[in-house]
Amino acid sequence: MVRKRNEDVVVFTQNTTIEATESNQTAPRLLRELVAHLRQNRTPLREEWVRRITEAQLLTAMSKPEIFAEATSVYDSYVVALETGTFEALQNYARSLSERIIPRGVETHEVIGIVLLLRDVLARSLFAKYQGNFEELNRILDAYEPAANRIANTVAVGFVQERERIIRQQQEAIRELSTPVLPVRERLLILPIIGVMDPQRARQLTEQLLHGIRTNRAKVVVIDTTGVAAMDGTVANHLVLTVQASRLLGATVIVTGLSPEIAQTLVTIGVDLNKMNTAGDLQGGIEQAERLLGYKVIPIAEAS
Amino acid sequence: MAADEVRVAIKLGFSSGDITLIATAISELARNILSYARQGEILLRTVDGSNRTGILIVASDEGPGISDIRQALRDGFSTSGSLGMGLPGVRRLMDEFEITSEPMHGTTVKVKKWKQ
Amino acid sequence: MEVPILKQGSYLIATVQGALTDADLLELRAALLERVVRMRSQGVILDLTALDVMDSFASRTIREIADMIRLRGAATVIVGIQPEVAFAMVQLGLTLEEVTTALDLEEGLAYLNQKSKEARI
Numbered sequence: 084m085v086r087k088r089n090e091d092v093v094v095f096t097q098n099t100t101i102e103a104t105e106s107n108q109t110a111p112r113l114l115r116e117l118v119a120h121l122r123q124n125r126t127p128l129r130e131e132w133v134r135r136i137t138e139a140q141l142l143t144a145m146s147k148p149e150i151f152a153e154a155t156s157v158y159d160s161y162v163v164a165l166e167t168g169t170f171e172a173l174q175n176y177a178r179s180l181s182e183r184i185i186p187r188g189v190e191t192h193e194v195i196g197i198v199l200l201l202r203d204v205l206a207r208s209l210f211a212k213y214q215g216n217f218e219e220l221n222r223i224l225d226a227y228e229p230a231a232n233r234i235a236n237t238v239a240v241g242f243v244q245e246r247e248r249i250i251r252q253q254q255e256a257i258r259e260l261s262t263p264v265l266p267v268r269e270r271l272l273i274l275p276i277i278g279v280m281d282p283q284r285a286r287q288l289t290e291q292l293l294h295g296i297r298t299n300r301a302k303v304v305v306i307d308t309t310g311v312a313a314m315d316g317t318v319a320n321h322l323v324l325t326v327q328a329s330r331l332l333g334a335t336v337i338v339t340g341l342s343p344e345i346a347q348t349l350v351t352i353g354v355d356l357n358k359m360n361t362a363g364d365l366q367g368g369i370e371q372a373e374r375l376l377g378y379k380v381i382p383i384a385e386a387s
Numbered sequence: 388m389a390a391d392e393v394r395v396a397i398k399l400g401f402s403s404g405d406i407t408l409i410a411t412a413i414s415e416l417a418r419n420i421l422s423y424a425r426q427g428e429i430l431l432r433t434v435d436g437s438n439r440t441g442i443l444i445v446a447s448d449e450g451p452g453i454s455d456i457r458q459a460l461r462d463g464f465s466t467s468g469s470l471g472m473g474l475p476g477v478r479r480l481m482d483e484f485e486i487t488s489e490p491m492h493g494t495t496v497k498v499k500k501w502k503q
Numbered sequence: 504m505e506v507p508i509l510k511q512g513s514y515l516i517a518t519v520q521g522a523l524t525d526a527d528l529l530e531l532r533a534a535l536l537e538r539v540v541r542m543r544s545q546g547v548i549l550d551l552t553a554l555d556v557m558d559s560f561a562s563r564t565i566r567e568i569a570d571m572i573r574l575r576g577a578a579t580v581i582v583g584i585q586p587e588v589a590f591a592m593v594q595l596g597l598t599l600e601e602v603t604t605a606l607d608l609e610e611g612l613a614y615l616n617q618k619s620k621e622a623r624i
């Protein structure tokens with residue numbers, strides 16, 4: 084779906100020139116006339132647009148001067164797009180606009196709403212201007228409508244893409260935050276797992292741990308599951324596979340803080356708990372890890 | 388060995404971890420065909436789900452077939468290095484697994500992996 | 504692709520260079536065994552860093568290599584298994600449980616040195 088949408092966008096952005104809907108020479112003239120009209124009435128049309136935006140209660144997260152400033156930029160880019168038939172500038176503007184307003188909570192329907200409102204406002208002004216000449220009005224609408232639709236599309240798609248990009252970025256960040264691999268001592272990693280484990284997260288965890296073992300040259304890993312209340316069979320099995328895969332990389336895993344429920348699940352799926360290094364809590368796990376690494380921790384008083 | 392297949396998977400945008408899983412599954416399916424049917428074929432194709440893309444691997448042979456599929460698929464992830472048919476392993480490597488077999492006429496295994 | 508075997512002191516180091524056919528694996532098994540005997544090696548390191556797929560046959564052959572070398576009184580360490588390969592292996596149920604593993608060549612050598620030091624005491 085996403086890829087398809089991207090392809091559509093490519094069609095819009097590659098300096099597409101607006102095709103004349105009728106194969107006569109009047110179209111360029113009509114567009115020029117249209118552009119001149121929009122330039123001439125820039126102030127009242129902008130104001131009308133902003134009034135309609137406020138009335139429709141769109142962009143409520145923004146102040147009135149902010150809306151007016153953005154509306155002016157969109158309006159001018161809009162006219163340029165009509166005049167030159169290229170959408171690149173508008174596309175870039177739509178992207179930077181989205182970057183600015185997405186963090187403030189502006190929703191997709193608001194952005195689509197405002198571009199559609201602009202289309203309406205401009206169409207009405209054309210009605211008013213050409214109401215005496217019906218044929219001319221029809222011709223100018225023929226030139227205006229496809230261009231306006233593409234513009235609306237460009238802005239809306241730009242916004243949605245930006246939003247998707249941000250969401251992907253955030254998902255990535257959350258995923259990485261949720262399973263930190265912590266080097267606490269040379270060759271020792273700690274992996275505290277907190278919250279709900281689903282298969283997706285379990286996979287993520289395995290990937291991060293196995294690469295963490297390589298990059299940190301870890302020999303011992305303590306996986307602490309104190310923060311996990313329960314695991315289903317799939318996830319528990321995944322945990323076992325992770326322990327086995329770590330060993331193939333030369334690292335020993337100690338699992339600590341297994342809740343009675345998780346222990347029950349592990350036994351149910353047939354894990355031989357004798358083959359798994361476990362400790363009651365994180366502290367016990369770290370002590371065990373230190374023994375494996377040949378460390379001995381003693382109070383300073385005793386050492387001196 | 389499975390270089391061409393892997394290129395298909397890379398083109399689809401699978402992660403390196405998934406590509407390793409896919410390549411291993413293909414290797415294992417090929418091994419199955421070699422040891423039980425001597426010859427057969429493996430086809431690869433991309434598949435489109437409702438909102439995802441994936442790879443479909445079809446391994447078919449005209450060998451002796453499997454009389455007890457349930458037995459062949461019996462899972463034993465705690466018995467290390469079980470060297471039976473490798474089919475339970477392939478099933479775990481992939482997202483979807485389908486097998487049809489007719490004694491004396493051959494076996495077809497279809498597996499799919501979806502892009503994460 | 505043939506696997507070069509290097510002699511380093513009392514150890515042998517076999518470094519896999521890329522994908523291995525079944526025939527390559529069997530050849531490696533024969534070559535390693537022959538050399539362990541001829542050179543009276545105390546340890547063997549099998550470096551799999553360059554291997555990107557390990558299936559059941561490869562895994563079984565490696566286990567056999569380790570077992571046979573043990574019967575000659577020497578130790579085997581498998582080093583360099585890539586994270587992706589390790590995960591695919593365990594999903595297939597190939598855990599190489601009886602075989603010693605280490606992160607890389609350096610770690611493998613450290614393990615063998617430690618082991619022979621213990622043996623001397």
